[in-house]
Amino acid sequence: MALVTGSARGLGWEMARALAEAGAHVLLNGRSAERLEPRIKELHAAGLKAGMAVFDMADRAGMEREVGALLAAGRIDVLINNVGERDRRALNALSTTDFERLIDVDLNAAFALAKLVLPGMIERRYGRIIMVTSIAAELAVPGSASYIAAKGGLGALVRALAAETAVHGITCNAIAPGFFHTEANDRMFSSPAGERWQARVPMRRFAQPREIAGAALFLASDAASYVNGHTLTVDGGVSATFLMP
Numbered sequence: 743m744a745l746v747t748g749s750a751r752g753l754g755w756e757m758a759r760a761l762a763e764a765g766a767h768v769l770l771n772g773r774s775a776e777r778l779e780p781r782i783k784e785l786h787a788a789g790l791k792a793g794m795a796v797f798d799m800a801d802r803a804g805m806e807r808e809v810g811a812l813l814a815a816g817r818i819d820v821l822i823n824n825v826g827e828r829d830r831r832a833l834n835a836l837s838t839t840d841f842e843r844l845i846d847v848d849l850n851a852a853f854a855l856a857k858l859v860l861p862g863m864i865e866r867r868y869g870r871i872i873m874v875t876s877i878a879a880e881l882a883v884p885g886s887a888s889y890i891a892a893k894g895g896l897g898a899l900v901r902a903l904a905a906e907t908a909v910h911g912i913t914c915n916a917i918a919p920g921f922f923h924t925e926a927n928d929r930m931f932s933s934p935a936g937e938r939w940q941a942r943v944p945m946r947r948f949a950q951p952r953e954i955a956g957a958a959l960f961l962a963s964d965a966a967s968y969v970n971g972h973t974l975t976v977d978g979g980v981s982a983t984f985l986m987p
């Protein structure tokens with residue numbers, strides 16, 4: 743089975759759907775069964791294999807309970823840790839408690855989840871762990887300190903896991919998206935600021951959510967058997983360029 747966190751919508755949904763279309767039994771995750779239900783039905787209606795894993799990345803006990811039950815019933819060979827909350831407040835409005843909370847959901851929870859699936863992967867000598875970071879892990883912008891720190895840490899965690907788990911037949915890689923036109927970004931991308939961001943992209947357009955799928959499929963497949971500790975950037979060339987004229 744392939745567990746994709748945060749897959750009720752956005753990039754998580756697109757990656758989960760692509761894995762299901764490629765034949766995987768996917769486990770969709772989010773905080774609400776009601777929001778996951780239509781997605782599961784859509785996959786089942788297409789004859790694909792899908793199940794539900796309802797837990798909040800911020801609730802470690804709930805995560806352990808739910809993943810424990812799933813592991814008792816089957817095996818998780820692929821984990822895509824996609825949940826990444828964002829706090830766009832400036833430094834003066836961001837308390838240390840706010841900072842710690844976001845690091846907890848975006849970074850600590852990813853480690854906790856990896857720890858839950860790793861024993862089975864080690865036992866079977868096979869596993870694929872993919873963490874969704876961001877180009878913001880390397881390219882900072884004002885007003886997202888906790889998010890940038892969390893994503894930077896997640897990128898470093900990927901390398902640490904890659905170094906330590908490869909001997910057990912497991913690979914760990916990251917996908918770093920650029921500007922994707924997900925629901926979460928809709929308002930910002932449709933604003934004048936959005937137009938400026940779009941002009942910053944060499945392709946002069948934002949990515950469609952579906953355009954993340956190839957990276958996930960590749961890293962989860964045998965085609966990536968020797969790819970380990972890598973961050974696959976999917977940003978239309980943003981991070982390869984300085985300012986566009």
Ligand SMILES: NC(=O)c1ccc[n+]([C@@H]2O[C@H](COP(=O)([O-])OP(=O)(O)OC[C@H]3O[C@@H](n4cnc5c(N)ncnc54)[C@H](OP(=O)(O)O)[C@@H]3O)[C@@H](O)[C@H]2O)c1
Nearest residue numbers: 748749750751752753772773798799825826876922924926
């Ligand atoms: N979109 C972009 O342009 C972009 C750029 C760079 C990086 N990324 C990264 O890509 C990932 C996905 O981004 P996205 O734009 O697709 O996000 P999104 O549209 O906001 O999707 C969030 C998904 O995560 C679930 N979720 C949120 N918080 C959760 C939590 N604490 N526990 C469990 N599920 C949770 C939501 O479901 P419920 O609300 O039902 O729980 C939903 O399915 C994130 O890590 C983000 O940082 C995105």
